Amino acid sequence: MHVAEVAVGHLQQVFPLALPHTPGIDVAGTVTAVGGGVSGLEIGDRVVGFLPMTAAGAAAQYVLAPAETLTAAPATIPLADAAALPATGLTAWQAVFEHADVQPGHRVLIHGAGGAVGGYAVQLAVQAGAAVVGTAGERHAERVRGYGAQVPGRGADGLTSQFDAVLNFAPVAPADMAVLAGLVRDGGALVTTTTPGPQDDLRGVRSISVFVRPDADQLTALVDRVNAGKLHVHIADHITLDDVAEVHARNDAGTLSGKTVITL
Secondary structure: OOOOHOOOOOOOOOOOOOOOOOEEEEEEOOOOOOOOOOOOOOOOOEEEEEEEOOOOOOOOOOOHHHHHHHHOOOOOOOHHHHHHHHHHHHHHHHHHHHHOOOOOOEEEEEEEEHHHHHHHHHHHHHHHHOOOEEEEOOOHHHHHHHHOOOOOOOOOHHHHOOEEEEEOOOOHHHHHHHHHHHHHHEEEEEOOOOOOOOOOOOOOOOEEEEOOOOOOOHHHHHHHHHHHHOOOOOOOOEEEEEHHHHHHHHHOOOOOOOOEEEEE
């Protein structure tokens, strides 16, 4: 599921939108007004948050955001760049810790480690004490190695050993998903944000599809890691509001890679 698909109404049964719709579920900015009954936020606060999927989004000069979805923005990176953290960072956090239950000493394969979610997942799993193997394209491989992962030259095709968890963040065909499932040890987990993987009850392999949810406490933990220099926020591109339609066209064409930040 891509946000662009939601924004143009392709998934109305799941995400009923009132069209036209302002896209954008990641927001970073400065509080200009606070609603009645809201505590913990003041005008002038720099915040970051993950907006409700069906509400008016962040591709605008002013955004109405539920207070409970916001937390203080990182202080060590530009405020606009903090918008690259919420949705993908939370997806990675929930995949690594809630669904895969990555523990010290685990062996973890992250397929699509060069992408927006995969890059965060590599960093979180390495910091959790796991030995991480990541598949990534040539232009992303060095960055992923810098996060602490081993990056094999042939991707997942050349792997034969098994892993405590396999996390998939890339579009794959059913046959390839079966290959990834085969790399999970007995009792392990296959976690994916795309097509659900095959369930293998005989081997006790759990197959889990991640559907990210807002969580201010987890987002705060991610921000803390950014401020401590432990979590790198990778930005693929910066654009202005005038270029949003072009970016959606690039996404539809499959030529968009990484997080693109919209600035005013």
